[in-house]
Amino acid sequence: MTNEPATVILGGSGHASDVLSIIEALDLGMDVVVADDGETNSARFEGRAVELTDSIDASLQPGRSFVAGVGYPDTRRALVDRADAAGLAPIRPLIHPSTVVATNAVVGEGSVVAGVSWISANARVGRHVYVGYGVKLGHDSMVGDFVSLMPGCMVSGDCAIGEGALIGANATVLQGLTIGSGAVVGAGAVVTKDVEANSTVVGSPATSIRK
Numbered sequence: 001m002t003n004e005p006a007t008v009i010l011g012g013s014g015h016a017s018d019v020l021s022i023i024e025a026l027d028l029g030m031d032v033v034v035a036d037d038g039e040t041n042s043a044r045f046e047g048r049a050v051e052l053t054d055s056i057d058a059s060l061q062p063g064r065s066f067v068a069g070v071g072y073p074d075t076r077r078a079l080v081d082r083a084d085a086a087g088l089a090p091i092r093p094l095i096h097p098s099t100v101v102a103t104n105a106v107v108g109e110g111s112v113v114a115g116v117s118w119i120s121a122n123a124r125v126g127r128h129v130y131v132g133y134g135v136k137l138g139h140d141s142m143v144g145d146f147v148s149l150m151p152g153c154m155v156s157g158d159c160a161i162g163e164g165a166l167i168g169a170n171a172t173v174l175q176g177l178t179i180g181s182g183a184v185v186g187a188g189a190v191v192t193k194d195v196e197a198n199s200t201v202v203g204s205p206a207t208s209i210r211k
Contacts, residue, residue, distance in 0.1 A: 004030065004031070005031075005061070005062075005063035005064045005065070006030070006031035006032060006033045006051070006064050007023075007030050007031070007032050007033070007064065007065045007066065007067065007091055008032075008033045008034075008035050008059045008060065008064050008065070008066045008067075008083075008088070009032060009033070009034045009035065009066075009067055009068075009069040010035055010036075010056060010059075010066055010067070010068045010069055010070070010079040010080075010082075010083060011034075011035075011036055011068065011069035011070040011075075011079065012034050012035070012036030012040030012041060012044075012052070012069075013036075013041070013044075013069070013070065014044060015069050015070050015071045015130075016034055016036075016044075016069030016070070017044040017045065017069075018069075018114065019067060019069040019094065019112055020032060020034065020045070020048065020050060020069075022094045022095075022096045022112060022113075022114065022115075023094060024048070025096055025097055025098075025115070026094065026095075026096075026097060031051070032049070032050045032051070033050070033051045033052075033053060033059050033064075034050050034051070034052050034053070034069070035052075035053045035054075035055065035056045035058075035059035035060075036053075036054060036056065037054070037055065037056050038054055039054055040052050040053075040054060056079070056082060057082070057086075060082065060083055060086035060088055062087065062088075064088055065088060065089050065090065065091045066080075066083045066088045066089075066090060066091065066110075067090065067091045067094060067110055067112060068080055068083075068110065068128055071130055071148055071150070072148065072166070073146045073147065073148050073164040073165070073166055073182075074164065076128055076130070076146055076148075077128070077146045077164065080110065080128050080146075090109045090110030090127070090128065091109070091110060092109060093107040093108065093109060093110070093111045093112075093113065093125075094111070094112045094113065095107060095113040096113060096114055096115035096116075096117070097115075098115040098116050099113050099114070099115055099116065099117040099118070099119070100117075100118050100119070101113070101119045102119060102120055102121040102122070102123065102139075104121055104122055105119045105120065105121065105122065105123040105124070105125070106123075106124050106125065107119065107125040107129075108125055108126045108127035108128070108129065108145070109127055109128075110127050110128040111125055111126070111127060111128060111129040111130070111131070112129075112130050112131065113125075113131040113135075114131060114132050114133040114134075114135075114151070115133050115134075116133060116134050117131055117132070117133065117134060117135040117136070117137070118135070118136045118137065119131070119137045120136075120137060120138050120139040120140075120141075120157070121139045121140070122139055122140045123137050123138070123139065123140065123141050123142075123143070124141070124142045124143065125137070125143045125147075126143055126144045126145035126146070126147065126163070127145045127146075128145055128146050129143055129144075129145065129146065129147045129148070129149070130147070130148045130149065131149045132148075132149055132150045132151035132152070132153070132169070133151040133152070134151055134152045135149045135150075135151065135152065135153055135154070135155075136153075136154040136155070137149070137155050138154075138155055138156040138157035138158070138159065138175070139157040139158070140157055140158050141155055141156075141157060141158060141159040141160070141161070142159070142160045142161065143155075143161045144160075144161055144162050144163035144164070144165070144181065145163050145164070146163055146164045147161050147162075147163065147164065147165050147166070147167075148165075148166040148167070149161075149167050150166065150167060150168050150169040150171075150187070151169050151170075152169050152170040153167045153168065153169060153170060153171045153172070153173075153185075154171075154172045154173070155167065155173045156172070156173060156174050156175040156176070156177075157175055157176070158175060158176040159173050159175070159176065159177050159178070159179070160177075160178045160179070161173075161179045162178070162179055162180045162181030162182070162183065162197060163181045163182070164181055164182045165179045165180065165181060165182060165183045165184070165185075166183075166184045166185065167179065167185045168184070168185050168186045168187035168188070168189065169187045169188070170187060170188045171185045171186065171187060171188060171189045171190070171191065171206075172189070172190045172191065173185065173191045174190070174191060174192055177191060177192075177193065177194050177195070178194045178195070179191070179194075179195045180194075180195055180196050180197030180198065180199065181197045181198070182197055182198040183195045183196065183197060183198060183199050183200070183201070184199075184200040184201070185200075185201055185202075185206065186200065186201065186202035186203070186206070188204070189201055189202050189203055189204060189206040190203075190204035190205055190206060191205075191206045192205040192206065193205075195208075196208070
């Protein structure tokens with residue numbers, strides 16, 4: 001245990017366990033609290049140096065930093081709003097040591113980048129973004145706040161991913177396209193044209209099933 005205020009992972013699911021794994025891989029030497037409303041699945045965290053609590057509000061203590069440990073953008077945003085209201089500061093970006101980030105790429109505060117991913121030259125990743133395992137983010141692409149890039153997806157160069165969008169596992173977004181805010185790209189989809197805000201597209205080539 002350290003004398004520094006703890007970092008709180010908001011959420012007690014498997015995603016929170018993944019976030020903790022990145023903190024462990026970085027060997028940051030910080031105290032960590034995993035907080036959820038209701039009983040956390042303690043088996044996920046057995047044998048790991050972490051404190052568990054069943055009240056998010058109780059965990060939001062002055063001086064602590066936080067990171068959202070949930071995969072879905074809307075839920076992540078709601079948790080961040082609670083932490084912001086309590087006056088907590090987001091943690092610096094958590095980037096797994098096996099991931100490559102170009103020297104002129106930018107990753108925003110509170111964002112989490114899992115292992116064996118690639119963030120290319122001039123890419124910009126916003127605040128509180130989740131970048132899953134094995135994601136490829138192309139050059140000059142812009143990723144808005146609260147986006148989720150799920151494991152194995154590929155976003156080609158010069159793309160724009162709007163705030164709160166979700167790109168599903170193993171999906172591909174072709175060069176220069178725009179994914180609107182709040183849009184969902186289904187797992188394995190191949191996106192060949194722009195996607196409207198708050199719509200859902202699936203398949204190859206991707207077609208809309210919801211607006």
